Amino acid sequence: MNTQLFDLIRQHRHELIENLVNGLQQGGAPHYQKIARDLLTTRGTKLVAALEGAVGDSPDALVEHLRKIADERMAEGFDLSEIQTALTLLESKMWFLCAQTTPSREMLLGQLSLVTSLIGHAKDVLACSHSTNRRSSDC
Structure with a gap:
């Protein structure tokens, strides 16, 4: 566990x-944009x-x-890029917060690497969940 990043x-939740x-x-x-703010906040x-x-x-x-919500969002008519936008926004804000609060360069690099790895992997899973051109064994 990365205690500093967890904290x-x-x-900043x-x-x-x-x-x-x-x-x-x-x-x-x-x-x-069409979703009620309270539902979007819950999500x-x-x-x-x-x-x-x-x-x-x-x-x-x-x-x-992401695996759980991917099919739900697609059934609601969401485009893959819309779901990815949520992850990109989260990653961007995490980068900003890490840069603003992390005291050492070494710690910052570790935190940014972990955030990018976790969200990048989630984006890969999302793409695989929605790809009609790939077989499930490819993901």
Whole structure:
């Protein structure tokens, strides 16, 4: 477990969720713009909790969350790029928070690497979940 990164997520949980909700409602994700703010906040809370779990004691928490919601979002008419936008917003805010709060370069590089790895892997899983051109064994 990366204790510093775990604590950072816990301390900035509300900021991460608000950034995610605001970004999705204002950005180029039309289906997210149509969702009631309270539902979007609930979904954002679950995504941040999954990242927190992945940084903590459950490395697969984020991937498991993405697998769970991928089919749900597609059934609701979401485009793959809209779902990926949520992950990109979360990653971007995490990078900002890490850069603002991490005292050493070495620690910062470790935190950024972990955030990028976790979210990058989640994006890969998301793409595999929705790809009609790949066989399941390819993912």
